[in-house]
Amino acid sequence: MEFLALVYGDPDSWESLSDDERSEAYEGYVAVSRDAQAAGALVDANELESTAAATSVRVRNGDALVTDGPYAEVKESLGGYYLFSCDTIEDAIGWAAKIPAAWTGGAIEIRLVHVDEAEAAA
Amino acid sequence: MKYALLVYSDQSSWERLSEEEAVSAREESMPRWIALFDEFGKADPNVQGRELSAARDAKVVRVVDGETIVTDGPFAETKEQLGGLFVTDLPDLDEAIRIAALVPAAAYGTLEIRPLTVR
Numbered sequence: 001m002e003f004l005a006l007v008y009g010d011p012d013s014w015e016s017l018s019d020d021e022r023s024e025a026y027e028g029y030v031a032v033s034r035d036a037q038a039a040g041a042l043v044d045a046n047e048l049e050s051t052a053a054a055t056s057v058r059v060r061n062g063d064a065l066v067t068d069g070p071y072a073e074v075k076e077s078l079g080g081y082y083l084f085s086c087d088t089i090e091d092a093i094g095w096a097a098k099i100p101a102a103w104t105g106g107a108i109e110i111r112l113v114h115v116d117e118a119e120a121a122a
Numbered sequence: 123m124k125y126a127l128l129v130y131s132d133q134s135s136w137e138r139l140s141e142e143e144a145v146s147a148r149e150e151s152m153p154r155w156i157a158l159f160d161e162f163g164k165a166d167p168n169v170q171g172r173e174l175s176a177a178r179d180a181k182v183v184r185v186v187d188g189e190t191i192v193t194d195g196p197f198a199e200t201k202e203q204l205g206g207l208f209v210t211d212l213p214d215l216d217e218a219i220r221i222a223a224l225v226p227a228a229a230y231g232t233l234e235i236r237p238l239t240v241r
Contacts, residue, residue: 004174005183006204008197044170046209047239048126055215057222057233064223071130071232072200078128080239081207083172089181093192096183103185109197110181111204114173 002043002113003092005082007099009106010075011050028100029080036084036095047080076106083113124211124238125218130202131231133176154226161224162210165217169210177203202231209238 017025036042051070058065070077086092089110096108139147162169177196184191196203205227212218222233
């Protein structure tokens, strides 16, 4: 099964870290990728540019409405994700707990990836 | 340039539909999904997409004083929830906007485009 681990954190607190603290935290993110990859549990991982670089698109009555910024203004925003391949959600929780945001005031949301059963059987 | 296209929509509106209504809504949106994948096929055949199970089945993980705390439900209690995402390599933001507008959920939800960080 695939589990998407969404990394939520407060970008302001990230900005307030010293360069050393930031590179240490960054090392922690890289370590999760490396360890999960070594365990055969990593499908993909990506860091997102800050929500300041976000663009939102809505189509209403056939017109595309484009606005700068994220879909919702929240203090703790989505900063990246890991896509894990695990047998159980407990395994995914284990990986999530190693992600630095989990213990630096942020949180990791775990979502099961939907499998189209007809497609999976084909 | 690599982008994440995050698909946000109000999932409860889907859940309020009867099974029949949901099936016909899916059938109705099928040509739009096919049109989207046609465009992806031309713009970025290597696009990656994932659809997520309902946000109410989400778990949130935090570690406090070395202890892992797991709570049920999504992290943010917003009306619209992340329902899926695409990761795609496109020439520029204009092209990302054009493709995002073709995602069927753009017509009732929001597509958020976020560039991926390259280190």
